[in-house]
Amino acid sequence: MTSEYSMQVLAQLLVSGIAVGMIYGVIAFGYQLTFATSKTLNFGQGEALMLGSLVGLSVVTITGYWIMLPIVLAFGMIQGAVVERLGVRQAIKTKSEAGWIMATIALGIIFKNLAENIWGRDALKFPSPLPEAPLSFMGVNVLPMEVVIVFGALAMMLLVEVFNRRSIYGKAVVATANDRDAAGLMGINTSLVITFSYALSSMTAAFAGVLVAPVTLTGASMGGALGLKAFAVAIIGGLSSGMGVVVGGLILGITETLTGYYLSTGYKDVPGLVLLLLVLSLKPSGLFGSATIKKV
Amino acid sequence: MKRIAVLAGIAAALVFPFVVTSPYYLHLVVVIAIFSIVTLGLDIVFGYTGEVSLGHAALFGVGAYTAGVLAFQFEIGFWLAIPAAIVVALAFGALLALPALRVTGPYLAMVTLAFGTIVAILINEMTFLTNGPLGISLQKPMFVDLRTWLPFLELSRPRMRDIAFYYVVAASFGLVLLVVNRLLASRYGRAFEALRDSPIASDCMGVSVYRHKVLAFVMSAGFAGFAGVLFAYSEQYIAPNNFSFELSIQFLLAVTMGGRKSRVGPVLGAAIVVYLPNLLADIDQFRAVAGGVAAIAVLAGGWRMLRVPEERLRTAVPVVLCIGFFVFSLMLQKITDYKLTVFGLMILFMVYYLPEGIWGFVKAGLARLMPSPPAAVARGDDAHVWSATAPVVAEGRALLEVQTITMQFGGLKALDSVQLTVMPGTIHGLIGPNGSGKSTMMNVLTGIYTPTSGAVVFEGHEIQGRTPSDIAGTGIARTFQNVQLFGELSLLENIMVGLNHVYRGTVGDVALATPRARREEQAARLRAASLLRFVGLEALAHEEARNLPYGKQRLLEIARALALDPKLLLLDEPAAGLTAPDIRELIDIIRKIRDHGITLILIEHHMDVVMTLSDTVTVLDFGQKIAEGVPAAVQADPKVIAAYLGGSHAEAA
Numbered sequence: 001m002t003s004e005y006s007m008q009v010l011a012q013l014l015v016s017g018i019a020v021g022m023i024y025g026v027i028a029f030g031y032q033l034t035f036a037t038s039k040t041l042n043f044g045q046g047e048a049l050m051l052g053s054l055v056g057l058s059v060v061t062i063t064g065y066w067i068m069l070p071i072v073l074a075f076g077m078i079q080g081a082v083v084e085r086l087g088v089r090q091a092i093k094t095k096s097e098a099g100w101i102m103a104t105i106a107l108g109i110i111f112k113n114l115a116e117n118i119w120g121r122d123a124l125k126f127p128s129p130l131p132e133a134p135l136s137f138m139g140v141n142v143l144p145m146e147v148v149i150v151f152g153a154l155a156m157m158l159l160v161e162v163f164n165r166r167s168i169y170g171k172a173v174v175a176t177a178n179d180r181d182a183a184g185l186m187g188i189n190t191s192l193v194i195t196f197s198y199a200l201s202s203m204t205a206a207f208a209g210v211l212v213a214p215v216t217l218t219g220a221s222m223g224g225a226l227g228l229k230a231f232a233v234a235i236i237g238g239l240s241s242g243m244g245v246v247v248g249g250l251i252l253g254i255t256e257t258l259t260g261y262y263l264s265t266g267y268k269d270v271p272g273l274v275l276l277l278l279v280l281s282l283k284p285s286g287l288f289g290s291a292t293i294k295k296v
Numbered sequence: 297m298k299r300i301a302v303l304a305g306i307a308a309a310l311v312f313p314f315v316v317t318s319p320y321y322l323h324l325v326v327v328i329a330i331f332s333i334v335t336l337g338l339d340i341v342f343g344y345t346g347e348v349s350l351g352h353a354a355l356f357g358v359g360a361y362t363a364g365v366l367a368f369q370f371e372i373g374f375w376l377a378i379p380a381a382i383v384v385a386l387a388f389g390a391l392l393a394l395p396a397l398r399v400t401g402p403y404l405a406m407v408t409l410a411f412g413t414i415v416a417i418l419i420n421e422m423t424f425l426t427n428g429p430l431g432i433s434l435q436k437p438m439f440v441d442l443r444t445w446l447p448f449l450e451l452s453r454p455r456m457r458d459i460a461f462y463y464v465v466a467a468s469f470g471l472v473l474l475v476v477n478r479l480l481a482s483r484y485g486r487a488f489e490a491l492r493d494s495p496i497a498s499d500c501m502g503v504s505v506y507r508h509k510v511l512a513f514v515m516s517a518g519f520a521g522f523a524g525v526l527f528a529y530s531e532q533y534i535a536p537n538n539f540s541f542e543l544s545i546q547f548l549l550a551v552t553m554g555g556r557k558s559r560v561g562p563v564l565g566a567a568i569v570v571y572l573p574n575l576l577a578d579i580d581q582f583r584a585v586a587g588g589v590a591a592i593a594v595l596a597g598g599w600r601m602l603r604v605p606e607e608r609l610r611t612a613v614p615v616v617l618c619i620g621f622f623v624f625s626l627m628l629q630k631i632t633d634y635k636l637t638v639f640g641l642m643i644l645f646m647v648y649y650l651p652e653g654i655w656g657f658v659k660a661g662l663a664r665l666m667p668s669p670p671a672a673v674a675r676g677d678d679a680h681v682w683s684a685t686a687p688v689v690a691e692g693r694a695l696l697e698v699q700t701i702t703m704q705f706g707g708l709k710a711l712d713s714v715q716l717t718v719m720p721g722t723i724h725g726l727i728g729p730n731g732s733g734k735s736t737m738m739n740v741l742t743g744i745y746t747p748t749s750g751a752v753v754f755e756g757h758e759i760q761g762r763t764p765s766d767i768a769g770t771g772i773a774r775t776f777q778n779v780q781l782f783g784e785l786s787l788l789e790n791i792m793v794g795l796n797h798v799y800r801g802t803v804g805d806v807a808l809a810t811p812r813a814r815r816e817e818q819a820a821r822l823r824a825a826s827l828l829r830f831v832g833l834e835a836l837a838h839e840e841a842r843n844l845p846y847g848k849q850r851l852l853e854i855a856r857a858l859a860l861d862p863k864l865l866l867l868d869e870p871a872a873g874l875t876a877p878d879i880r881e882l883i884d885i886i887r888k889i890r891d892h893g894i895t896l897i898l899i900e901h902h903m904d905v906v907m908t909l910s911d912t913v914t915v916l917d918f919g920q921k922i923a924e925g926v927p928a929a930v931q932a933d934p935k936v937i938a939a940y941l942g943g944s945h946a947e948a949a
Contacts, residue, residue, distance in 0.1 A: 039401070043405070043409075098346060098348050098552075101348045103643070103644055105350075105545060106643035107640065107644070108640075109545070109637075109639060110637050110640035110644075113635075113640070117634070228410055231406045235406060239401070266421040267417070267421060270418070273407075277392075277407070280398060280403065281394065281395035284403075285399065
């Protein structure tokens with residue numbers, strides 16, 4: 001094995017790691033959206049991704065990939081709003097942390113079970129909108145879909161950010177995130193804003209679902225692991241930093257592919273937890289998060 | 297009454313295997329007891345401290361696999377497996393809790409969820425140790441051969457083995473129940489409840505929220521590990537998929553469903569959860585139960601609709617849901633496909649309509665039917681109010697020195713190079729208009745804020761940057777501008793949380809109920825009652841703190857702060873919202889505190905209170921000290937008058 005060859009392997013691993021990492025990042029971004037407005041997050045986020053991907057699979061055969069996208073995004077928004085309405089609103093009112101965690105987990109379980117009954121338990125092939133033959137740059141193979149994943153994920157995060165900063169609705173979201181009580185007193189319907197943030201969050205997850213499905217496979221059980229990885233990313237990057245999820249996603253994605261190749265594919269999920277514990281012990285607010293000061 | 301119930305329970309457990317001879321039911325009861333050990337432990341974390349653990353199945357699995365690996369690889373049996381598994385589970389518990397609980401938020405849930413996945417992967421992958429997906433078989437030990445003692449029963453050898461194992465599990469369950477009960481009735485249980493009601497007040501009473509949450513989780517992990525060993529030997533075969541995420545959810549469901557913060561609830565919940573798969577395997581049985589639940593809902597809901605007509609609509613929703621669920625059960629053809637949906641719906645229903653669980657619901661009903669007899673009034677006396685702790689500063693030296701403290705929030709300087717010197721044995725008034733930085737000063741002194749620059753020297757040691765609970769331990773106690781009591785604890789217990797620092801006994805002492813533990817508990821109880829007497833609240837000792845009127849809550853806060861045996865007591869607007877007679881009482885109490893050698897810093901807007909009590913008064917305005925001196929001089933200072941009445945400093949000067 002020459003060193004040139006091993007450099008090529010390393011570059012190949014980096015490329016795959018970046019693509020996977022961006023998917024984690026975009027899901028973690030969804031956690032941030034709801035955490036900002038309500039200090040809650042959807043423990044069934046992986047299932048939102050899975051539903052988006054499976055609905056996309058059913059629609060794509062009729063409409064083709066590009067027309068399927070807005071349909072899936074709309075579906076994701078509705079699904080997120082349902083989760084907030086059924087699982088989170090009551091718990092926010094009663095200030096019960098256990099309440100929303102349990103309720104969003106329960107909804108995730110129900111969604112997964114329903115998906116199993118509708119689409120079956122097997123992994124399904126998702127048609128790719130782009131040629132599946134890899135492009136080759138200096139000996140490193142890149143799937144066209146991997147390029148779409150990286151830029152699609154970045155574009156989605158950028159769009160949501162621009163919306164939040166520029167539009168009046170987005171400003172209501174930011175205001176609620178800063179101080180829910182004060183925003184409420186200024187006439188902002190904060191519970192609507194929270195519902196909306198859940199809709200946006202599930203929309204990004206559904207989008208991630210149809211991005212990743214052509215590269216991996218899709219199926220009722222695809223969500224759990226991805227949702228979990230995104231937790232790790234959200235903690236590593238910080239639950240409040242947009243930059244954090246991108247970098248956190250890349251760190252996790254690359255470490256995982258490297259572990260998978262150099263150690264064993266069986267252990268590839270382990271570094272996530274190790275990183276997560278390390279970051280929590282060294283910098284609890286995340287690599288890019290800023291510590292908040294609690295007021296008495 | 298309670299003693300009779302306990303004796304009856306023990307007797308029933310003893311004769312059970314001879315009354316119910318079916319091995320199936322014997323096994324069912326064993327599994328329920330094992331699950332109960334997990335849920336009783338989980339209740340400490342989930343019910344008391346309010347943190348969610350999604351990793352208890354994994355900790356349970358860690359215990360089971362410790363037993364499995366010891367038996368499979370090293371031929372080490374049951375009795376050594378128990379301590380080994382407990383130690384391993386405790387270690388994993390600490391590994392998870394120490395980082396995850398440093399920040400508030402859903403972090404523990406996220407970390408334990410990840411842990412569950414990793415444990416499943418590791419068990420599967422580390423084939424050299426765990427035999428991988430094939431699992432491990434073990435042999436249930438034959439503890440005693442009862443046949444030699446009771447030959448007339450004519451028991452077969454496997455049945456004898458099962459019965460002996462049943463007794464071991466039953467004894468373990470009884471032991472765990474006893475230990476958990478003792479722990480939660482002790483200062484630890486009080487701390488767990490207190491930190492949930494008001495984390496800030498806990499920290500400022502020297503009860504570190506972080507340390508106690510970690511302790512709760514680690515103990516809970518130990519119980520899960522112990523239960524794991526019993527489970528491994530009860531099933532005689534363990535495989536990685538026994539300990540999935542779904543099982544963690546089942547444990548949580550058991551505690552929620554049975555009822556949190558009780559001993560009955562988690563056991564009841566464990567029984568339901570263990571029986572659930574049977575229910576969900578048989579469509580007819582499932583329909584019958586769904587029908588029964590719907591009938592109960594219609595009856596209970598109907599009764600409530602008649603009683604509380606204005607909430608008719610709110611009551612109707614769960615009733616309709618229950619009926620809908622029954623219809624759903626009739627429509628289902630194969631229940632097994634929808635097992636998880638049913639499971640999820642149960643969780644949602646519990647979260648929405650029975651957050652206190654079945655036992656909580658029953659208990660509330662019982663309490664309405666039979667009001668509990670009034671508890672005996674706690675007896676305190678004058679001799680046990682004070683515990684002398686003289687400050688260790690040289691004659692003529694300051695007790696507290698604040699050296700050019702600056703506290704900056706973004707661009708705003710809430711405190712700007714403030715100097716403050718507090719002499720021992722004095723009352724130091726701290727006044728200023730709203731927003732002048734008084735409360736910020738309190739928060740800096742008690743460690744809630746770390747100052748941007750400057751030093752706080754207390755008894756000659758720098759204390760800035762230390763944690764609030766550490767600082768409380770050095771002898772600085774406080775009350776809060778917006779009262780921070782432990783609402784669900786009684787008055788007496790509120791004060792006993794403040795007395796946490798006098799205990800020397802450990803968790804072990806509490807679990808074993810050693811003489812030291814009992815002695816300390818009694819002493820603390822007497823001291824707490826005496827402190828209550830000092831502020832005139834003795835008669836209300838067993839009332840929940842949240843039921844007190846506002847003025848009394850402020851007095852209770854002072855008594856709780858005194859329990860810390862402070863050398864320096866910070867009172868943040870103690871007279872706010874008090875009536876004139878209450879204020880006179882308060883002035884009296886503050887004087888008595890000073891007379892016992894405790895130094896006070898008093899923030900107050902009632903000028904008459906500050907001016908009559910204080911030896912020295914410091915005035916803050918916009919984060920800067922503008923005046924200091926004896927009350928009369930400060931009152932006459934034109935800068936002070938300007939600050940309060942408006943106008944520029946230049947004009948005043």
